[in-house]
Amino acid sequence: MSKVVSIENLSVEIRGREILRGISLEINEGELVCVAGSVGSGKSTFLKVLTGIIPELYRGFRVCGNISIFGLKPVEVLHKGLVAYVPQDVYSFFIGSTPREELAILGIDSSCCNDIDLDNDIDHLSDGQLYRFLLYSALFSGAKFIAIDEPSSHIDWWSIGEVFRGIERFVNDEKAIVVVADHKLDTLKKFCSKIIDLDGSRGSYCSFPSIITLQRSKVIVEIENVWVSYSGKSILRDVSLSINLGEAIAIVGRNGSGKTTLLKVLSKIIKPGRGRVSIERDTRIFLVPQNPIYWFPNGSVKNVLESLAKRYRSRESINNVLEMFNLIDKQDRDVYSLSIGETRMLSLALAYVSKANLIIIDEPTLGMDCRSMKTFVNIINTLLENGSSIVIATHDLDFARLFDSVYLLEEGRLIDIESHDKDG
Secondary structure, three states, X not given: OOEEEEEEEXXXXXXXXXXXXXXXXXXXXXXXXXXXXXOOOOHHHHHHHHOOHHHHOOOOEEEEEEEEEOOEOHHHHHHOOOEEEEOOOHHHHOOXXXXXXXXXXXXXXXXXXXXXXXXXXXXXXXXXXXXXXXXXXXXXXXXXXXXXEOHHHOOOOOOHHHHHHHHHHHHHHHOOEEEEEOOOOOOOHHHOOEEEEOOOOOOOOOOOOOOOOOOOOOEEEEEEEEEEEEOOEEEEEEEEEEEEOOOEEEEEOOOOOOHHHHHHHXXXXXXXXXXXXXXXXXXXXXXXXXXXXXXXXXXXXXXXXXXXXXXXXXXOOHHHHHHHOOOHHHOOOEHHHOOHHHHHHHHHHHHHXXXXXXXXXXXXXXXXXXXXXXXXXXXHHHHHHOOOEEEEEXXXXXXXXXXXXXXXXEOOEEEEHHHHHHXX
């Protein structure tokens, strides 16, 4: 194998804040390299520098050191179309209105994506489906260096192994290079030829406290025999669910199974075609969406928290909330400068100060590392103690198992996961 990528003493900073320091690395052709690191450690920045996106598209960064890819600078490789980047924020990279239109713009044959509904509107595809589409597009783009950002946050538990076996075949067959940045390498490390650890987080065992449900008998939200369809296709089929005060519920399912649609029904954002949605009077609902990832007003982290706390007449100390959510050292940062994982923590902090009776969170662990997920579990317990109910939708089956009530959404139907397991 010949050396294709050479990185010498790479350091990156923005507005005087150091993000990466002193990274040196060599990568050979035919290697799949994994980058580990906690939230905010610079994983995404590292990929964007290697692919030339920083500083070509993202101005204000100061990049020092030497990087050679195929004997060229990253920006030169980017202009030649030899690199491709699969981002965390999938919605920021689309030009076309459907996947088929996007492929036509990129000049990629549609046979690359046989398991994606290419004629569906992009807004109607799930986050996981869009991420897989971007990944397939990158693999078939002709690029020889591909950077993949946080795949485990988007691809479901059932499919991640199959997807990475395909990436492994691509690397071997094409003598290409793939660099993957992910906070959760326990599933992916068997595919990695080497692992780059940005902050010493790799190998730390991650265990979680139990989620303690303090369920009351009062039902605050109930849906019965709900059906939802898009373009003639049934997304939810005869779904019924009751949520009690103080209850914690996890809904799991594959990418595209309808989890987000169900959460929007519970929030009364989507009106079902058939069925009944009943919400107890004076029940306040706060929905943390999966997308858009950045949905805040402009301002600093502290200012955004203070603004929402004032709106909801919360008496919480903002400094205490910043401490609880590991945001105290980021309080003066602009919210749009945060990493995806940091953004997720801010979203959860906003839900906390809202004092809603029902907090609904779509893919809460998106971009989160072990420390952030532990913080989230502790916050769930605090919210339950205060009388709130929690409903999450996730493709992370391991995280869902922390909840007492777990439902599987499969082929549009909601199934008690214990009953599903017993049936085979």
